Structure formats: C-alpha cells, structure tokens
Amino acid sequence: xxxxxxxIALYNFRNYAKQEIKLGEGVNFFIxxxxxxxxxxLEAIYFLALTKSYKTNETNLIKxxxxxxxxxxxxxxxxxxxxxxxxxxxxxxxVSLNSSEVKKLSDYIGFINVLSFxxxxxxxxxxxxxxxxxxxxxxxxxxxKDYLNExxxxxxxxxxxxxxxxxISETDKPDMILLDVLTEQLSESAIKIVEFRKRFxxxxxxxxxxxYRFLTDKNNHFAFEYIPSVDKDIEQLLKSKYRxxxxxxxxxxxxxxxxxxxxxxxxxxxxNASQGEQRIMMLALILAIGDIxxxxxKERPIFLLDxxxxxxxxxxxxKLIKYLLELDAQTIIxxxxxAKIDASILNNSKIFRxxxxxxxxxx
Numbered sequence: 378x379x380x381x382x383x384x385i386a387l388y389n390f391r392n393y394a395k396q397e398i399k400l401g402e403g404v405n406f407f408i409x410x411x412x413x414x415x416x417x418x419l420e421a422i423y424f425l426a427l428t429k430s431y432k433t434n435e436t437n438l439i440k441x442x443x444x445x446x447x448x449x450x451x452x453x454x455x456x457x458x459x460x461x462x463x464x465x466x467x468x469x470x471x472v473s474l475n476s477s478e479v480k481k482l483s484d485y486i487g488f489i490n491v492l493s494f495x496x497x498x499x500x501x502x503x504x505x506x507x508x509x510x511x512x513x514x515x516x517x518x519x520x521x522k523d524y525l526n527e528x529x530x531x532x533x534x535x536x537x538x539x540x541x542x543x544x545i546s547e548t549d550k551p552d553m554i555l556l557d558v559l560t561e562q563l564s565e566s567a568i569k570i571v572e573f574r575k576r577f578x579x580x581x582x583x584x585x586x587x588x589y590r591f592l593t594d595k596n597n598h599f600a601f602e603y604i605p606s607v608d609k610d611i612e613q614l615l616k617s618k619y620r621x622x623x624x625x626x627x628x629x630x631x632x633x634x635x636x637x638x639x640x641x642x643x644x645x646x647x648x649n650a651s652q653g654e655q656r657i658m659m660l661a662l663i664l665a666i667g668d669i670x671x672x673x674x675k676e677r678p679i680f681l682l683d684x685x686x687x688x689x690x691x692x693x694x695x696k697l698i699k700y701l702l703e704l705d706a707q708t709i710i711x712x713x714x715x716a717k718i719d720a721s722i723l724n725n726s727k728i729f730r731x732x733x734x735x736x737x738x739x740x
Contacts, residue, residue: 379676380454380489381707382422388447389440391417392734399738401727404698404708406715409731415711418736419493419681421448422709425463426491426679427515428472428482435465452489454676461489483526487519490670490678492663494685501662502647502655506636513637516666517577520673524573531566535628538563543626556619563631564612570632571605577669578603578637584668588661591700592693597642601662606634653688660685660697667706677706684711691717698722 381402387393392414407415420438424430425448430438439446445466452459464471472479479485500508518525538559545551581601589599607614607630614630622628639646639658646658663680670678680701686694694717701708702725715723728739 378455379705379707380452380679382489382679383451383453383458385418385422385425386447386449387417387421388449389443390421390438390446390448391440393417394440394734396736398729398736400707400709402707403702403705404710404722404726406718406723406726406728407709407711407731407736408713408715408728409711410713413731414734414736415731416495416683418731419495419683419709419711422450422679423491423493423681424448425450425461426489427486427519428463428470429515435470436467438465459488483518483522483529486525487522490519490674490676491681492516492667492670492678493681493683494660494663495681495683498659498663499652499655501659502639502650506634509637510633510635513574513577517573520670521573521577524570524577527566527569527573531563531570531632534559534563534566535631535633539627542622542628546623546626551623557616560615561612563628564615567607567611567631571608571611571635574603574605574632574635580669580672581662581665583665585661585665588664589658591664592657592661592689592697598640599642599658599661600640602638602640604636604638606630606632606636656688667704671704677704680706680708682708682710684713686710686712686717695719695722 382400384397384399386395386397388395390396398418407418409415420430424438445464447465448463450461452461460475462473472482472485474485474488498512501512514528518528538556541552541556541559545553545556578601585601586599590596611631615628618629639650639655641650641654641658646655650658667678667680670676685697689697698708698710698718699722702722715728729736730739
C-alpha cells in the first residue's frame with residue numbers, strides 16, 4: 378500500500394491566505410486559468426515532501442506582507458495516519474512529523490515520495506550540468522538514504538579540501554600532508570557516489586525506452602547517459618591535479634563536476650530535440666523513476682503533473698491517466714480544461730476549480 382495524502386492545508390503560502398483541500402486517492406484535477414495559483418498547490422506538496430522549492434528562494438513562498446507560511450498535511454498508509462507540518466520564516470524552515478520536530482532533514486526526505494513534471498524540470502535537458510546533478514540527486518536521494526548520506530559526506534570533505542587549497546595558495550609552507558589526507562577521503566567518497574549514480578542510471582534505462590514508446594508510439598532509441606568527470610584511479614588523478622587545483626583554489630574533478638545527457642537516436646537531445654520532444658522525454662524519465670521507487674520501496678510515488686497535456690493529443694492524454702490509475706498512484710494534475718478527458722476517468726477523479734485565490738471541489 379502506497380502513502381497517500383488525505384488532505385493539505387496552506388496558510389500564507391504564495392497566493393493563499395488559508396486553503397484546505399481534501400484529496401482523493403487517485404487522480405485529482407486542478408482546473409484554472411494560467412496564473413490562478415494551480416501550480417502553487419503542487420509546489421506546496423513538493424516542498425512538504427522534499428523540503429525544497431523547485432522555483433525560488435524559500436522566503437518568496439511566504440504570502441506578501443506576512444512573516445511566515447505553513448503547510449500542513451495528513452498522509453495515510455496501511456490505515457495509519459501521519460501528520461506533517463512545514464513552517465517557513467525569515468529564520469529558515471522547521472519540519473515536524475507527528476508533532477515531533479525533525480532535526481536531520483535527510484532522515485525525513487523519502488517519508489513521502491513525489492515525482493514532478495514541471496516547466497522548471499526542462500532545465501534538466503536544456504540547462505547546465507549543475508541543473509542535471511541537482512535533479513538526479515534530489516530524485517535519487519529520496520529513494521536511497523545511503524546515497525543521500527554519502528553525498529552529504531562528499532560535500533563536507535570537498536568544502537574542507539577547497540578551503541585548504543586556498544590557504545596553500547597563499548602560503549610558503551603548504552600543509553601537503555593534510556591535502557593528501559583530504560584527497561584520500563574525497564576519493565573514497567567519490568568512488569561510492571560514482572557507483573551509486575551508475576546503478577541509478579542503469580535502472581532508469583531499464584524502463585526508459587518502453588516509457589517513451591508508451592507516450593509516443595515511436596520506437597526511437599532513447600537513453601539517459603551518465604558522464605562522470607572521473608571514473609577510475611580517482612585518487613591518483615586528484616593527486617596529479619594538485620598544481621592546477623592550488624592555482625585555481627578549487628577541486629577541478631570529481632562527482633561535483635559530473636554530467637548527464639539525454640540521447641535520442643544517437644544524438645544529443647539538448648541540441649537536436651524539439652521542445653515538445655523534450656517535454657515527453659522528461660515525462661518518460663519521471664515514469665521510469667516511478668518504477669524504480671516502486672521496485673525499491675514497494676510503493677508508488679505521488680505524481681505532480683503541471684500542464685502535462687500541452688504536448689499530448691487526446692488519445693495520449695487519456696492513455697497516460699488510465700496508466701496512472703492502473704498503478705494506483707495518487708496523481709495531482711493542473712490544467713486549463715478537461716474537454717478531452719474521458720467521462721469514465723472524470724467520474725472516478727476529484728476535480729477542483731481554482732479561481733480568485735481559492736480552491737473549490739466540484740461535485
């Protein structure tokens with residue numbers, strides 16, 4: 378049985394002063410004009426699950442002229458209800474689970490799994506290597522705590538090493554022994570992260586092509602490729618770059634410089650695929666990661682799909698929703714209208730109208 382959100386409440390969040398929503402276990406449609414605040418519902422759920430906004434600095438989530446914002450939710454799994462709360466203020470964020478404050482966010486991430494299809498996600502294809510690393514780290518981090526912990530460890534050692542490189546560049550008596558120690562620690566962590574990422578990308582590719590074919594009815598070769606900055610002999614390579622690293626005062630190779638590519642028919646999707654093709658690639662990637670979460674945790678993630686219909690014809694819109702219903706995945710979809718959706722789907726879904734900073738369920 379998968380975790381499902383029973384309800385969510387927003388207080389001073391974005392354009393909502395106070396809004397409570399009781400969600401259905403299956404598909405939930407939020408209909409409204411562009412700019413009405415539909416996407417803010419998805420953002421609140423995303424933020425509650427991953428403790429990060431996909432859009433902005435967190436203080437921008439607070440409604441204008443208010444000092445804090447709150448998001449509450451009730452989640453249910455195996456007849457057990459959990460209460461989640463997130464408070465955002467100028468001092469930062471505070472997360473609590475069942476009335477107990479969460480001190481370590483890495484222990485909390487993954488309690489609710491979410492996968493999003495959002496305009497911002499297009500940066501995974503079109504953006505920088507940093508955008509792609511951030512996306513993959515966020516997705517994989519909620520699946521595997523060991524990866525999240527190793528990534529945290531790597532970042533700590535990387536910061537220490539970069540600070541030491543700056544000090545060494547400014548002194549006549551460099552502490553090369555400490556640099557050796559930190560380099561060995563960094564390489565040990567880097568080896569683990571590279572292996573984690575290889576396994577994750579392999580798991581993605583196990584179902585990515587079939588998901589793309591499902592969405593397009595095309596048999597193109599579509600793959601997600603991992604390009605490590607350094608793969609083998611990491612410690613030796615790091616040590617061979619001492620002079621360059623000291624000169625530039627930073628660590629120039631390692632998992633923090635890795636990249637990923639989307640390949641369609643042996644060509645880079647970033648440079649050769651249309652906007653519509655890229656959107657469908659991202660949707661295929663989301664569905665493939667959904668399979669990985671299920672295989673690992675035996676529960677489906679909550680799918681957050683913003684304006685997902687714009688690149689899909691009537692047949693594929695209905696095909697996608699029926700597929701998600703068959704998965705028994707809780708799904709939240711924003712759209713401007715439901716004219717092309719089958720009555721059989723609408724009769725088994727919850728429909729909400731978003732208008733004038735208010736959400737109302739349609740009956």
